[in-house]
Amino acid sequence: MTDEGAARGPEHFGAELVRFGREGAGEPLTVVSPYEPAGDQPQAIDKLADGVERGLRYQTLMGVTGSGKTYTMAKTIERLNRPTLIMEPNKTLAAQVASEMRELFPNNAVVYFVSYYDYYQP
Numbered sequence: 001m002t003d004e005g006a007a008r009g010p011e012h013f014g015a016e017l018v019r020f021g022r023e024g025a026g027e028p029l030t031v032v033s034p035y036e037p038a039g040d041q042p043q044a045i046d047k048l049a050d051g052v053e054r055g056l057r058y059q060t061l062m063g064v065t066g067s068g069k070t071y072t073m074a075k076t077i078e079r080l081n082r083p084t085l086i087m088e089p090n091k092t093l094a095a096q097v098a099s100e101m102r103e104l105f106p107n108n109a110v111v112y113f114v115s116y117y118d119y120y121q122p
Contacts, residue, residue, distance in 0.1 A: 031078045031104050033071070041072050048076045070097055074104040 037045055044061060051059045063069045077084045086101070088094040091114050098112035 027107050029078050029081050029105060029108050031074050032106050033074075033104055035071065037072070037075055039068075041068055041075070044072050045075045045079060048072070049079045052076075052080055052082075070100045071104070074101060077105075 048059055048061065061069055061072060063072075073084075073086065086097060088097055094112050094114055098110060102110045
């Protein structure tokens with residue numbers, strides 16, 4: 001990567017998405033949903049966003065099935081308004097989360113990638 005490539009920020013990320021034919025790359029990240037955060041979600045969103053802003057390298061959002069983890073992630077992404085990488089442990093969950101994020105961010109580019117390289121060698 002050249003020095004020019006290393007200095008590219010979110011605005012370049014958006015330009016790349018436009019170059020590859022993705023609409024919505026220059027739009028603010030906005031969740032479209034009839035729901036509002038409820039229960040523990042507002043506190044989780046606040047803590048996750050604060051952690052990112054303070055530079056915490058690792059954070060974990062835990063909850064039972066159906067507790068609104070994906071929605072909480074989406075609202076955190078909306079609050080931060082930054083391109084985000086979400087990692088899932090398998091292809092099924094990756095596809096599910098990507099589909100849900102596309103529904104929550106209909107005006108923004110949401111893409112997912114599955115690696116078929118399943119053997120790690122340090």
